[in-house]
Amino acid sequence: MACLHLFWYLKGSQDYCLTYHAFNNHSIVAYRNAYWGNCTDIRRLVSGYLISFKRFLVFRKARKKPTVSLPTSKVEYKSLCDVTSKLLWLWEWFKECSLSDMDSPTPVNEDDQGFTNMANGNININGSHMKHVDIQLHFVKESIKNLDIELKYTLISDMLAEFLTKSACRSSLCKALNALGFLGIQVRGDVRIGRSTD
Template structure:
């Protein structure tokens, strides 16, 4: 959201669409939508951050999307996951698995793109 506001202030063209916020935690999802009791003692410490998200959603800057845990691609960056989950996430992100012998055959060109030598 900061990037969107900054680019508009600088006069840069920015797509006028909502920023998607993917959430897999039902409690957080319901709190951001306003479907839970915020007067709970355990919710007291996050009221400021929560109101920021709720305001962004109500103003149309952001869109809250429930995404199941198995579909969260960035989970492997924040917690330990199994090999199947890690492989699926890396494949979805376009990360290639290169063996040691294949890496030795990569010749770095003067451009930013590597050149594969057979």
């Protein structure tokens, strides 16, 4: 079945290309998403993130957890910790390239309002059920405090990383691909003509 999905993906994306344009802003934006119990056969959690620079995709990751888990907080924080460390690495690389006029803090968009409140410190989580995420929690909170990242609640309809963790309808997938700089192309003879994927 996975092979069939791969062929459907390849057939459906053969007319897309990744485009980069010159923009004046130097903004980095991240989108992070997780979905618990997505697959009805194995009920494993899937998490993923996208990082864009000047509106175009530079990093992406989607991963299915290797085992079934009960608490989602651990995986949520692990995923947010991965995004934060990747963003800090990217910031250091941009400093080495003398691109220091970047916008700070970097927004990390999250569609789970409860998790956003917990990470921003608006909910007390001193219970023993959260000890396993203590180190990742402090790393993320320190990055928020140092204004390295800003965790923002984003509506599901505006979440670009949604298609990494869930099945997406064509319109939401096209919207995300357009926002990330993927351009649909039409082939006419030997000439390729750019077209919008809306």
